[in-house]
Amino acid sequence: MKAKIGWTTNRLHSFAGITISLVALFCIPLLGSSYYDFLFSLALIYSMWALGYNFLLGYTGLLSFGHGAFFGLGAYTVAILVTKFSFKPFLPVIGIAVLATAFLGAVIGYLCVRYTEVYFALLTLAFSMFFYALVFKLYYWTGGSDGIGIRPPDLFGLRFSAIEYPAHYYYITLAFFLISVYIGWRIVNSPFGKALQAIRDNPLKAEAIGIPVRRYKWYAFIISTAYSGLAGALYAPLFGHVVPDLFHFLFAGEVLFATLLGGYTIFLGPIVGGIVFTVAKRYITAVTIYWPLVLGALLVAVTLFFPQGIVGTTYSLLRRKIGIKGGE
Amino acid sequence: MDGLFYGSILYLVASGLTLIFGVANILNLAHGAFYMLGAYVAAILIKLMIGTPYTVIAFPLAAVIVGLTGIAIERGFIKWIYEKDYTYQLLLTFGLSLVLSDAVRITFGTEPMYVTKLYAHAGAIDVLGNPYPVYNLIVIGLAFLIGCLLWLMMSKTRVGKVIRACALDREMSEGIGINTSRVFALAFFIGTALAGISGALVVPQSAAMLGIDADALIQSFIVIVIGGVGSMKGALIGSLIIGLIRAFGIALFPEIELAIAYLVMAIVLLVRPQGLFGREYRAA
Amino acid sequence: MRVMSEEAKISRRKFIAGTVAATIAGIVVGAGGTYAAFAGARAPEKTVTTTVTKTVTTTVTAASPTITPTGAIPSGPIKLGVITIFTGPGAMLFDPGFKALEIEVEKINAQGGILGRKIELVVKDSGGKPDVCVDHFKRLVTEEKVDYITVGATSAEACAIAPVVEESNVLTIIQEGTATKLFEEVDTSPKYVFRIANYDALDAISHAIAIHQAWPDAKKFAVIGADYVWGHDEWNIITTVLKKLVPDMEIVAEAWPPLFSTDYSAHISKVLAAKPDVVELCLWGGDLVTCIKQGTGYGLFKQCRVSSVTGGEYVWGVGMECPDGILCSTRYYFLYPPWDRWHINKEFNEEFHRRYPDVHGGYPGFNCNSAYTVIHALKLAIEKAYTMTGRWPETEEIIATMENLMIPTPGGYRYFRKEDHQMLGYAISGFTKVSAEYGFAILDPVWAVPPEEMAPPPGKKWKEWVESW
Amino acid sequence: MLSGVIRPTHGKIYFMNKDITGLSPHKIVKMGVTRGFQLLCICSNLTTLDNVRIAILSHMGRIGRVFSPIDRDREAYEKALETLKTFGLDKKRNLLARDLPHGDKKLLDVAMAFALEPKLILLDEPTSGVSTSEKGKIMGTIEKVIREKGITALIVEHDMDVVFSYSDRILVMHEGRLIADGKPEEIKSDKKIESILLGVG
Structure with a gap:
């Protein structure tokens, strides 16, 4: 609903929607279950990841199988800084992780954005598996297949642990989440954001009206990797352990799934998708040992029957029922 | 020699993947699951038939069963998304791969399935003073034979021409009265059957176990990218290259052997995205 | 160092005697009633x-x-x-x-x-x-x-x-x-x-001791190991211990296939080319089965002696074709302690x-x-x-x-x-021998190393402990 | 080739005495050459307004603004609205481009090219796929705008009615060669060209 600012008739709806969701998000720790704090911290992290991912998939039309690697890179940067260098101040650690990821994203992206569709997907897959193999092999730095266990970094001298004080961590995640959403929303609605959408719809035309297509794709790639890096950096202290699996393309499949589940044509889609995916996945794995089957079937069903995702489908329904206007 | 065997298996998996991509323009992420299914089905069949002269039939039978599953999946799911964005195609096959591999686990259990006798009975022969397993030679020969048959079918028969026409231009082929839908189903049958037979051929010298699907999938990605996505000849050359990289990598630079293959894939994509034998790549 | 290695060189018979004593003690307690309840x-x-x-x-x-x-x-x-x-x-x-x-x-x-x-x-x-x-x-x-x-x-x-x-x-x-x-x-x-x-160090230390006892003359060692932390760790510990036991030992070849590989031919060839005395298969599950099968095809077992740190139960998968005389170790073996005594x-x-x-x-x-x-x-x-x-x-x-x-x-x-x-617990080692009764290779003879012989004392890391021998 | 999408194999392209051979498309646009497309070429999931607006922002050099909301740029908004009005599309500005009728889509395509305030505009069959009744309307609109703003337009067209009713100068190409160059009246009266046109269609 946030996405519809600009249509005065819908201002009220948008305002109400934003307020309700903010209040709901703030209230989660009041449920009093440290498990839910943990779960929703994770959900917000996935949301941020999907939001960033959607800059490529939804707004630029590029499907990447390599975003697990950037997520993993963020997580490993934090883990290595904290354990190998004993560098613990929270914000700088996160900052360095994001910068490192964005830098690598810039290098990889520069090579990848020349290609489209399946070739782009395959190239990102190749790079991500290359890093996977490296992380697996560089035992001294990465702990190989066992990964690295990390103690959480400090925030303003406040020692927090993901297990003992999950509510703290939840609010930290929420703060990052809100900032990311705000920045993301500004970018999407900026001329640059529109230019990306033009590239997605019609790269030829975009070029013809003077948009430097390849350079903008590259920027979009960097932005989305920075988001992945942030999500990964927040993920590491939450779990207290990172493993090379994060770099695997199957892990990147999760963000793809989350984005699609929410609906990638709409700004709100991946945000909702990230939350729903996380909660659903954790729930399904908890109740059945057939969870790969259920998740796979869910993915198939979404692809075939709800290609617009949750938010997209809801929008269409709303539009038909009560005549709310506007798309994007 | 060692690279050749690995390359042969890889060729069979990858040619199936590349055939499906070439004809139906679908990058089938569930291909590894079909390979795993082939291994399990073959293991069951061989166990049933072992000791009888019919054991040999187990391999083609496994391939046919996997191929039929392939058709069923194609008709049931994939058929609906040919016209859609490639994003949906990747996602759908990704979902299918999860479902299929979990279905394999539920059906066949978590234990690896071993097949005894066949590999050992084939024995070993002397090659340059070192023993070499005959079974490996059989597989290499078989892969070569299947490769030849595929080539003959594609270039000489009517079916092959129809398939190639579809691969080149779907709408045009429809225009001249080809039932493309049926051709796509056929491509899926052949493609998945190839995955099935390679899975089956691995069983006697290894085992049918969970987890072999992801590896097969990603290795054949590397192969078809190097060879050229959609090119049958490319699959052959690509698998030979990967087989060799692997054999030399293990001997010379074991530390980074795995990473090298991915790096080669990335470099080929960057320098020549259409692969060594692929059709011209159009940057849209 | 001398003292410990003397102790470490316990004869196979002593191991068996030790365990017999332990098992007899066990039977006495066992008969005491705890398990009588479900004897039927x-x-x-x-x-x-x-x-x-x-x-x-x-x-x-x-x-x-x-x-x-x-x-x-x-x-x-x-x-x-x-x-x-x-x-x-x-x-x-x-x-x-x-x-x-x-x-x-x-x-x-x-x-x-x-x-x-x-x-x-x-x-x-x-x-x-x-x-x-x-x-x-x-x-x-x-x-x-x-x-x-x-x-x-x-x-x-x-x-x-x-x-x-x-x-x-x-x-x-x-x-x-x-x-x-x-x-x-x-x-x-x-x-x-x-x-x-x-844990891994116990497995590896006991296995290394077993290798040395079984083949005291072996000097050149090679490994085919699963390429992840476990495989590398095991091999690292095994070789550290062997170095203590056989000061002039050398590692002639290492091959590291990734987990769940289906083809080991290149790795086997590489290892064989180095002509080792003993090849250690640091693999488990289907990987070990596959490697043993393919090793047979390449004459691995004819050309050198083979050991495996986890072998025990996984060689079952090779069936009746399993070569005799592979030195396998494991954490528990289904025939040990023997059924008639325990x-x-x-x-x-x-x-x-x-x-x-x-x-x-x-x-x-x-x-x-x-x-x-x-x-x-x-x-x-x-x-x-x-x-x-x-x-x-x-x-x-x-x-x-x-x-x-x-x-x-x-x-x-x-x-x-x-x-x-x-x-x-006891670490079990033994040599494979195909058994028509079971339809696969069992360990025969099989013996056990008591924990005192192979476990680093509490608080001590394995490396310090082994180095101090 | 002129607009830079395809690189020429040989020869050079000059525009206003500058060599633009092999420049990337967006640089050529900066120099004042824009194009419309034969096949429909608009961003179908953006609104009509946004389609034109990104073209305008691109021309104003503000397309790279990452952080300021597009709606806050009044100047771009006004300009976009003005362009839309010129093409009679302002009533439909909040529709997604894919929901426009076909003729309007063609107009939008051209409008985006105009929004860049070009010196030279290349139009490739602007009326292809449009019903005969609509053709006049579209061409009329285009002609009006071109003449008002004094833009040179290079139009590729097979429809002879369109060609003869709107052109100032006609170049006839046959099998890759230039065979005639002149005013519509001259071309019309040339028997040789007529035979080719009739023969080829």
């Missing part, structure tokens, strides 16, 4: 349907429980959280173990449970993924409020979960998760974490074989022994603590009891070391 064979029950949350509730009220509770016992069942692996390649290791756990829980429940409380299993599948494992753990503790937890975990999972356990104050027994660094680095003074299986083992094997003739070659593997040990250690500790407190013991009281508790397991007596909560 029961008809196999239908497997509990593997659905959502497995609730094992056997309503059979059989023989009276060993201890009749008198004090305050909470009503309602004991909730035991189980996180193990049913999906993915790791499942082959832990699925049979879970079956063994189910068998034992059914048995205990049939006898009235622990102090009259039935055991209810709350089962989760981690798929071998550390993040899922941690997630399940949190859910089990905070949402499902289980009393105790057992984790059938990989090394990575164990390392990930141990710090979480220590902060959540729930008694957690890890079955495998045998990373050496778990108690050496990750969790140096465990309180709530216990681990059953002999009836727990006989019972355990027969029951498992009756119910699951097709699972894991039809006989329990080392994870099954671990799973058995989990539930019986818990039972013994609770009952023993109860005799002192007169009420249902607190977790801390159970932990205090469990430290240094002697537990009869199918694999002989085992105990938790107080200092690091590591259970110590």
Whole structure:
């Protein structure tokens, strides 16, 4: 609903929607279950990841199988800084992780954005598996297949642990989440954001009206990797352990799934998708040992029957029922 | 020699993947699951038939069963998304791969399935003073034979021409009265059957176990990218290259052997995205 | 160093004599009554349907429980959280173990449970993924409020979960998760974490000693090892020990196939080209089977002597074609202690074989022994603590009891070391020999190394200890 | 080739005495050459307004603004609205481009080219796929705008009615060669060209 600012008739709806969701998000720790704090911290992290991912998939039309690697890179940067260098101040650690990821994203992206569709997907897959193999092999730095266990970094001298004080961590995640959403929303609605959408719809035309297509794709790639890096950096202290699996393309499949589940044509889609995916996945794995089957079937069903995702489908329904206007 | 065997298996998996991509323009992420299914089905069949002269039939039978599953999946799911964005195609096959591999686990259990006798009975022969397993030679020969048959079918028969026409231009082929839908189903049958037979051929010298699907999938990605996505000849050359990289990598630079293959894939994509034998790549 | 290596060179006969003594002691205690209750064979029950949350509730009220509770016992069942692996390649290791756990829980429940409380299993599948494992753990503790937890975990999972356990104050027994660094680095003074299986360093040290004893003349060693932390760690420890035992030994070749490879020909060729005396196969599961099969084709077993640190139960998969004379080690072997001398083992094997003739070659593997040990250690500790407190013991009281508790397991007596909560058990080694009776290769002769011979003293890292020989 | 999408194999392209051979398309646009497309070429999931607006922002050099909301740029908004009005599309500005009728889509395509305030505009069959009745309307609109703003337009067209009714100068190409160059009246009266046109269609 946030996405519809600009249509005065819908201002009220948008305002109400934003307020309700903010209040709901703030209230989660009041449920009093440290498990839910943990779960929703994770959900917000996935949301941020999907939001960033959607800059490529939804707004630029590029499907990447390599975003697990950037997520993993963020997580490993934090883990290595904290354990190998004993560098613990929270914000700088996160900052360095994001910068490192964005830098690598810039290098990889520069090579990848020349290609489209399946070739782009395959190239990102190749790079991500290359890093996977490296992380697996560089035992001294990465702990190989066992990964690295990390103690959480400090925030303003406040020692927090993901297990003992999950509510703290939840609010930290929420703060990052809100900032990311705000920045993301500004970018999407900026001329640059529109230019990306033009590239997605019609790269030829975009070029013809003077948009430097390849350079903008590259920027979009960097932005989305920075988001992945942030999500990964927040993920590491939450779990207290990172493993090379994060770099695997199957892990990147999760963000793809989350984005699609929410609906990638709409700004709100991946945000909702990230939350729903996380909660659903954790729930399904908890109740059945057939969870790969259920998740796979869910993915198939979404692809075939709800290609617009949750938010997209809801929008269409709303539009038909009560005549709310506007798309994007 | 060692690279050749690995390359042969890889060729069979990858040619199936590349055939499906070439004809139906679908990058089938569930291909590894079909390979795993082939291994399990073959293991069951061989166990049933072992000791009888019919054991040999187990391999083609496994391939046919996997191929039929392939058709069923194609008709049931994939058929609906040919016209859609490639994003949906990747996602759908990704979902299918999860479902299929979990279905394999539920059906066949978590234990690896071993097949005894066949590999050992084939024995070993002397090659340059070192023993070499005959079974490996059989597989290499078989892969070569299947490769030849595929080539003959594609270039000489009517079916092959129809398939190639579809691969080149779907709408045009429809225009001249080809039932493309049926051709796509056929491509899926052949493609998945190839995955099935390679899975089956691995069983006697290894085992049918969970987890072999992801590896097969990603290795054949590397192969078809190097060879050229959609090119049958490319699959052959690509698998030979990967087989060799692997054999030399293990001997010379074991530390980074795995990473090298991915790096080669990335470099080929960057320098020549259409692969060594692929059709011209159009940057849209 | 001299002193220890003298001690280390214990003859095979001495090992056997040692274990015979231990087993006889075991029989005396065993006959004492704890296990008499289920001496009689029961008809196999239908497997509990593997659905959502497995609730094992056997309503059979059989023989009276060993201890009749008198004090305050909470009503309602004991909730035991189980996180193990049913999906993915790791499942082959832990699925049979879970079956063994189910068998034992059914048995205990049939006898009235622990102090009259039935055991209810709350089962989760981690798929071998550390993040899922941690997630399940949190859910089990905070949402499902289980009393105790057992984790059938990989090394990575164990390392990930141990710090979480220590902060959540729930008694957690890890079955495998045998990373050496778990108690050496990750969790140096465990309180709530216990681990059953002999960890990697014990496996490797005992195996290295066995290699040296079996082939004292061997100088040139090579390895084909699974390319992940476990494989590299094992080989590192084995060679460190061998270097102490054979100062002029050399490593002539190393080949590292990734996990779950289906083709080892290049690795075998590479190793053979270096002409080693002994080739170590640091592989497990289907990988080991595949490698042995292909090794036969390449004449591996004709050209050199072969050993495997995990061999024991995995050579079953090779069937009757398994070459004789592979030196295999393992954490538990189904024929050891021999059935006629240690009836727990006989019972355990027969029951498992009756119910699951097709699972894991039809006989329990080392994870099954671990799973058995989990539930019986818990039972013994609770009952023993109860005799002192007169009420249902607190977790801390159970932990205090469990430290240094002697537990009869199918694999002989085992105990938790107080200092690091590591259970110590015999390490088994033996030579393969195909057996028409079983249809696969068994270990014959087979012998055991007692923990005192191979376990670093508490608080000491394996490396310091081995270096100090 | 002129607009830079395809690189020429040989020869050079000059625009206003500058060599633009092999420049990337967006640089050529900066120099004042824009194009419309034969096949429909608009961004169908953006609104009509946004389609034109990004073209305007691109021309104003503000397309790279990452952080300021597009709606806050009044100047771009006004300009976009003005362009839309010129093409008679202002009533439909909040519709998604894919929901426009076909003729309007063609107009939008051209409008985006105009929004760039070009010196030279290349139009490739602006009326292809449009019904005969609509052709006049579209061409009329285009002609009006071109003449008002004094833009040179290079139009490729097969429809002879369109060609003869709107052109100032006609170049006839046949099998890759230039065979005639002149005013519509001259071309019309040339028998040789007529035979080719009739023969080829």
